[in-house]
Amino acid sequence: xxxxxxxxxxxxxxxxxxxxxxxSAVLAAAFPQLGIGFVGVAFAFGLTVLTMAYAIGHxxxxxxxxxxxxxxxxxxxxxxxxxxxxxxxxxAGAIAASGVLYLIASGKDGFSLAGGFASNxxxxxxxxxxxxxxxxxxxxxxxxxxxxVILGATDERAPKGFAPIAIGLCLTLIHxxxxxxxxxxxxxxxxxxxxxxVGGWALSQLWLFWVAPIVGAIVGGLISxxxxxxxxxxxxxxxxx
Numbered sequence: 501x502x503x504x505x506x507x508x509x510x511x512x513x514x515x516x517x518x519x520x521x522x523x524s525a526v527l528a529a530a531f532p533q534l535g536i537g538f539v540g541v542a543f544a545f546g547l548t549v550l551t552m553a554y555a556i557g558h559x560x561x562x563x564x565x566x567x568x569x570x571x572x573x574x575x576x577x578x579x580x581x582x583x584x585x586x587x588x589x590x591x592a593g594a595i596a597a598s599g600v601l602y603l604i605a606s607g608k609d610g611f612s613l614a615g616g617f618a619s620n621x622x623x624x625x626x627x628x629x630x631x632x633x634x635x636x637x638x639x640x641x642x643x644x645x646x647x648x649v650i651l652g653a654t655d656e657r658a659p660k661g662f663a664p665i666a667i668g669l670c671l672t673l674i675h676x677x678x679x680x681x682x683x684x685x686x687x688x689x690x691x692x693x694x695x696x697x698v699g700g701w702a703l704s705q706l707w708l709f710w711v712a713p714i715v716g717a718i719v720g721g722l723i724s725x726x727x728x729x730x731x732x733x734x735x736x737x738x739x740x741x
Contacts, residue, residue, distance in 0.1 A: 501559060503582060507589040509560035513552040514593030517564045518693050519601055521545035522618035525683075526605050542675030545684070550668025557664060565687040566590055567713035571647035574721030577654070590689040598693030619694040619702040620685040620709045628680035632708065635682045639712035640719065642674045643686045647720025652728065685709040686716070 524544035528536045553562045561578065563569045566587040572578035598617075605611050616625070622635035630638075649670040653663040671686075678684045685691045691709035695702035 503585055506560040506582075507585045509556040510563060510586050510589040511593040511596075513556050513560070513562055514564045514590040514689055515597040516552050517545070517548040517687075518594045518597035518690050520548035521690065522598065522694055523601050523604075525618040526601060526615075538679045539676065541679065542672045542684075545675050546668040546670075546672030549671050550664050553664030553667060560586075562664075564590060564593075564689070565713075566689055566710075567643055567687060567717040568647065568650060570714050571643075571650070571717030571721040574718050575647070575651050575724050577651065587689075591692055594689040594693035595696060596693075598697055602697050613698050616683070616702075617694045617698050618683065619698045620683045620691045621702065621705050622682060622708060623705075625701055625705060626681060627683055630681045636708060636712045638678050638681045639685055639709065640716040642678055642684075643713040643716025644720035644723065646670055646674060646686055647717050648724055648728075651721070651724040655728070682709070686713050688713055 521541065521544050524536065525541045528534070528544075529541055549562070549564065552564060556562050561572070563572065563578075563586060569578060569583055569586045569590070573580045573583055602617070605617075619625070622630065622632045626635060650663075650667055652658060653666040674686055675684045678686075688710040691706060695706045695709075
């Protein structure tokens with residue numbers, strides 16, 4: 501499969517992740533009487549990954565996340581030569597999804613970006629008021645375990661056909677843990693899209709949601725290499741089985 505087509509799959513997959521996950525937070529969670537809350541948003545993010553893993557996993561590997569791509573390089577499951585095109589496509593997809601979401605959300609009287617537009621933040625902009633150190637640790641640890649699940653679920657020794665379910669449920673669990681802490685990133689592209697529209701504080705804090713997930717992904721990749729690794733095919737080939 502040509503790199504252009506695989507990167508295009510990453511664009512559309514990341515679009516779906518941001519539109520579905522952040523859209524549930526911006527649009528559906530605005531109606532608390534319906535009960536979606538944190539649980540609904542967490543499942544929305546997990547379902548975007550699960551559905552896209554089946555849709556494009558056999559094409560691009562369904563990374564949808566610069567940190568995941570970095571972790572897969574460290575885990576020796578993705579070529580470093582293809583990392584930059586994947587990251588560009590992922591960030592572009594996240595920005596495009598945020599733009600479409602903004603067009604929809606701003607069609608309602610009273611809409612304001614002051615509500616955060618599902619941006620990630622720490623300190624005063626953490627949903628639960630968690631400080632920078634707590635948010636950094638949470639993002640590193642959760643991304644590291646996300647990579648462990650991804651690398652383990654797509655291991656050639658793992659049961660076939662279930663990787664998307666495990667990965668989607670893992671992302672759901674991650675959100676259930678950390679929405680109160682950082683509004684959950686573990687994905688620099690997901691953080692970048694909304695932050696560009698909010699500007700101000702969201703952009704000034706965006707660095708953490710690039711650095712911490714990438715550090716966590718590297719840690720997860722290294723742990724997998726040291727304790728669990730065996731020679732593997734690329735992730736996209738495994739997901740197609």
